[in-house]
Amino acid sequence: MHRYRTQTCGALRESDVGKDVRLAGWCHRIRDHGGVLFIDLRDHYGVTQVVADPDSPAFKDAEKLRAEWVVRIDGLIRKRPAGTENSDLPTGMIEVYIKEIEVLGAAAELPVPVFGEQEYPEELRLKYRFLDLRRERLHANIMKRGAIIDSLRRRMKEGGFFEFQTPILTASSPEGARDYLVPSRIHPGKFYALPQAPQQFKQLLMIAGFDRYFQIAPCFRDEDARADRSPGEFYQLDIEMSFVTQEDVFNAVEPVLRGVFEEFGGGKPVTQKFPLVPYATAMREYGSDKPDLRNPIKMQNVSDAFRGSGFKIFAGMLDKDPAFEVWAIPAPTGGNRAFCDRMNSWAQGEGQPGLGYIFWREGEEGGAGPLAKNIGPERTKQIADQLGIGVGDAAFFIAGNPKNFVKFAGPARTKVGEELNLIDKNQFAMCWIVDFPMYEWNEEEKRIDFSHNPFSMPNMPHDEFLALDDKDQDKILGMKAIQYDIVCNGVELSSGAIRNHRPDVMKKAFSIAGYGEDVLEKKFGGMLRALQYGAPPHGGIAPGVDRIVMLLCGEENLREVVLFPMNQRAEDLLMGAPSEVTAKQLRELNIRLDLPKK
Numbered sequence: 001m002h003r004y005r006t007q008t009c010g011a012l013r014e015s016d017v018g019k020d021v022r023l024a025g026w027c028h029r030i031r032d033h034g035g036v037l038f039i040d041l042r043d044h045y046g047v048t049q050v051v052a053d054p055d056s057p058a059f060k061d062a063e064k065l066r067a068e069w070v071v072r073i074d075g076l077i078r079k080r081p082a083g084t085e086n087s088d089l090p091t092g093m094i095e096v097y098i099k100e101i102e103v104l105g106a107a108a109e110l111p112v113p114v115f116g117e118q119e120y121p122e123e124l125r126l127k128y129r130f131l132d133l134r135r136e137r138l139h140a141n142i143m144k145r146g147a148i149i150d151s152l153r154r155r156m157k158e159g160g161f162f163e164f165q166t167p168i169l170t171a172s173s174p175e176g177a178r179d180y181l182v183p184s185r186i187h188p189g190k191f192y193a194l195p196q197a198p199q200q201f202k203q204l205l206m207i208a209g210f211d212r213y214f215q216i217a218p219c220f221r222d223e224d225a226r227a228d229r230s231p232g233e234f235y236q237l238d239i240e241m242s243f244v245t246q247e248d249v250f251n252a253v254e255p256v257l258r259g260v261f262e263e264f265g266g267g268k269p270v271t272q273k274f275p276l277v278p279y280a281t282a283m284r285e286y287g288s289d290k291p292d293l294r295n296p297i298k299m300q301n302v303s304d305a306f307r308g309s310g311f312k313i314f315a316g317m318l319d320k321d322p323a324f325e326v327w328a329i330p331a332p333t334g335g336n337r338a339f340c341d342r343m344n345s346w347a348q349g350e351g352q353p354g355l356g357y358i359f360w361r362e363g364e365e366g367g368a369g370p371l372a373k374n375i376g377p378e379r380t381k382q383i384a385d386q387l388g389i390g391v392g393d394a395a396f397f398i399a400g401n402p403k404n405f406v407k408f409a410g411p412a413r414t415k416v417g418e419e420l421n422l423i424d425k426n427q428f429a430m431c432w433i434v435d436f437p438m439y440e441w442n443e444e445e446k447r448i449d450f451s452h453n454p455f456s457m458p459n460m461p462h463d464e465f466l467a468l469d470d471k472d473q474d475k476i477l478g479m480k481a482i483q484y485d486i487v488c489n490g491v492e493l494s495s496g497a498i499r500n501h502r503p504d505v506m507k508k509a510f511s512i513a514g515y516g517e518d519v520l521e522k523k524f525g526g527m528l529r530a531l532q533y534g535a536p537p538h539g540g541i542a543p544g545v546d547r548i549v550m551l552l553c554g555e556e557n558l559r560e561v562v563l564f565p566m567n568q569r570a571e572d573l574l575m576g577a578p579s580e581v582t583a584k585q586l587r588e589l590n591i592r593l594d595l596p597k598k
Contacts, residue, residue: 009025009048010045018078022073071102074101076097128574141561168195180232185588196221197236198217204526207531284301284402290492305386314399323403332392339419355398360394448512546558
């Protein structure tokens with residue numbers, strides 16, 4: 001017989017009744033029912049109920065056991081008494097009558113209980129992460145993560161992609177976030193950097209002729225934490241392809257993501273053909289470039305209904321500045337004053353002066369509310385007809401320059417959808433956001449600038465860019481980059497682009513934004529050299545693995561799908577990182593600390 005176990009705690013079934021067995025695991029839960037001890041023994045594979053009564057030779061040893069002690073159990077498999085079966089457990093038809101117990105590892109009093117799914121402070125959970133990971137939900141999430149990564153890898157290989165590993169120690173990059181720097185002992189005063197992404201390496205692979213690359217890539221960025229972004233490090237499904245258009249990238253990536261979400265999404269419907277939503281449309285209809293398409297609400301410009309109307313606040317704004325608009329957020333089924341007043345109060349809590357509204361009710365001509373009285377029934381009907389709403393519905397209004405109020409309009413749309421239960425949460429709604437503006441006007445510096453960070457991914461503009469007059473400001477500001485995002489349920493999974501593979505186009509793109517060739521040489525010296533020796537048209541994308549897993553596990557925080565996450569202050573409370581180092585280590589690196597005075 002094996003020293004520790006003959007089967008795992010998830011393996012035994014009714015067909016095993018009458019056999020002797022040896023199990024090993026943790027005492028998950030211990031119950032005393034009138035002198036009979038029931039112990040749920042847990043290992044990685046499942047839970048088996050083991051039993052000791054006063055007649056058992058191991059009863060006295062069983063009485064000493066406590067939660068999370070690691071033990072070996074020898075016993076006889078028997079059928080559970082009628083009425084005590086547990087259909088929720090694969091092993092729920094049997095139990096093991098204990099003959100012998102060996103304590104393999106006693107446990108001190110637990111700072112974080114493992115049984116149950118109670119919420120505990122983040123500091124405790126991360127400091128004792130090894131206990132937190134024993135909890136059923138988190139343990140299952142981590143195993144699901146591994147299965148999702150296996151599926152992504154298999155699907156990429158089936159799609160003709162080859163897996164490559166790019167360097168971890170590299171040069172400091174011109175990405176948007178701060179680098180994590182690693183001092184060089186051999187080259188005093190010089191530093192490596194951990195890669196924020198394999199961006200330039202994967203492009204160099206295309207220039208080197210490898211055609212289709214992928215990698216489950218670790219990325220390192222010194223940036224603040226958010227619920228959907230871990231501080232320090234994260235993983236992405238990094239992809240690059242040669243001789244491709246934007247559509248080719250879409251056709252390669254969609255089946256991979258759709259297949260993974262169908263495989264692990266618990267039966268929830270998944271968008272079959274991802275719709276293409278232009279950036280400008282996304283901002284106007286949803287108030288976000290990460291729209292949650294499960295919410296059916298689309299905002300509309302209703303300026304015409306208020307222009308020259310009796311509602312002087314909006315009418316005056318529209319007369320004052322041609323850039324000002326009035327947007328409406330339709331609220332199907334929200335046609336009552338209580339809900340409208342509640343939304344108005346919410347808006348004030350968000351730092352807004354309020355949220356104007358009209359609601360429609362039975363037996364009342366036009367709409368109800370102060371705005372309806374000011375603009376009259378004809379204009380009210382015009383709004384209802386345009387929005388496709390009527391009796392029992394409402395609409396909310398935001399006025400001003402859309403560039404300024406869109407950051408409020410998007411959350412307001414989301415709030416209406418949530419409050420009225422309009423969001424169908426039983427699906428994964430995917431889309432591509434396309435046609436991002438390549439340039440924007442920098443009001444502070446009074447000049448044209450890149451809309452995206454040009455030093456993270458030098459994107460290819462559309463063909464008409466090559467004939468663009470550098471002095472034609474209107475056309476420059478209207479230029480679109482071949483850049484795209486994947487969004488699922490309001491979560492951005494990835495950004496990608498068709499890359500700029502021509503040095504002349506690259507130089508012109510940066511020149512328009514005021515960057516000279518010296519900047520290009522400094523930031524992209526290696527890439528520029530590579531592009532001069534025959535670069536294929538290429539493009540790619542990098543969906544975030546952590547975010548994919550978070551969505552598929554139904555979690556709202558990445559901490560729940562990462563093995564050993566840092567806290568909000570980028571600290572590893574379990575291992576004590578970041579930590580101080582010895583004076584000897586610093587001397588070896590030729591580094592002297594100059595800490596801020598407290």
